Amino acid sequence: MRNIKLILEYDGSKYHGWQYQDNAWTVQQELAEAIRKLTGETVMPDGAGRTDAGVHALGQVACFKTQSNIPAEKFALALNSLLSPGVCVLRSEEAPLDFHPRFSAKGKHYRYLILNRKQRSPLWENRAWHVRDELDLEAMAKAASYLEGTHYFRAFCASGHQNKTFERTITHSAWTFQGEILCYDTKGNGFLYNMVRIMTGAMVDIGRGRYAPEVILEAFETGDRNTLGMTAPAMGLYLVEVFY
Known part of the structure; x- marks a missing residue:
């Protein structure tokens, strides 16, 4: 075998x-x-x-x-x-026969792409989340920095999960801005159900001015999903790499 x-x-x-x-x-x-x-x-x-x-x-x-x-x-x-x-x-x-893609993994790298302009794009359809609003990129970058480290991410987990623990370590969390394309990269030792999409949705709401970047810190303290805003749609999310 x-x-x-x-x-x-x-x-x-x-x-x-x-x-x-x-x-x-x-x-x-x-x-x-x-x-x-x-x-x-x-x-x-x-x-x-x-x-x-x-x-x-x-x-x-x-x-x-x-x-x-x-x-x-x-x-x-x-x-x-x-x-x-x-x-x-x-x-x-x-x-090796005992290798398992999930249980042997030490961490993952996810990427989320946003098309930030007024008009939609046929070329980016199903490839990036189209956000029409003008965004405060500095506030989004500050919020991303708060996500780094070891935290209690219960507020960043969607219902329907099967997780028993909610502490995770994020080693990288940062935005890069390339014209109309906003790219969020995050790496960590593990991610909860819909965690990256909730993180991204929260940061976009921060960019829209609906929340201050410190709402991220509040969410760590309360563990309350209702502290944060929407969940970003699936089409902008990419599993980039799995670390072993």
């Missing part, structure tokens, strides 16, 4: 998330079907993160067990010949 590790890129707008569903097509299902066609084996690949419908990936990590003798590095090309244009295996390699 072998364990094959895959690095995946996919367009989340074409799928109902990563995780298998009975009544909707997902990335996990498409990958499993490609593996079945290639090896004749029925397996359900594990993933590093259960990205929601609409969320993209530049570096999702998956793995699956196989008895196939195909060279590990050849799986990428072979699977890509069977996958739809919405998903691509960037590379494949052999991994």
Whole structure:
């Protein structure tokens, strides 16, 4: 038995998330079907993160067990010949049998993109959140700095979660502004359900002037989701990299 590790890129707008569903097509299902066609084996690949419908990936990590003798590095090309244009295996390699994309991970890097201008863009549709309002970028950058460190992130977790603990460590939290495109990057040892989208939504509301940047500190203290504003939509979120 072998364990094959895959690095995946996919367009989340074409799928109902990563995780298998009975009544909707997902990335996990498409990958499993490609593996079945290639090896004749029925397996359900594990993933590093259960990205929601609409969320993209530049570096999702998956793995699956196989008895196939195909060279590990050849799986990428072979699977890509069977996958739809919405998903691509960037590379494949052999991994230890006890490697698990989720449980072996030490941290993740997420990115959120915002198109900040009056008019929508056909080119950025489903790729970035279109925000028409003029934003206070300095206030947003200040709020982002408050998110770094080890904090109690209960207020940044959506309902429907299965988390038992809410303390997480964020090692990087910063905005870069490139004309009309606002890019938020965050890295940490773990993220709660919808955490990055809630963080981003809160910072956009801060940029709109609805809250002061210090609302982030208040949310740490209260743990109250109602302290913060909206959850940013899925289409602007990217899983960039998983750290091991």
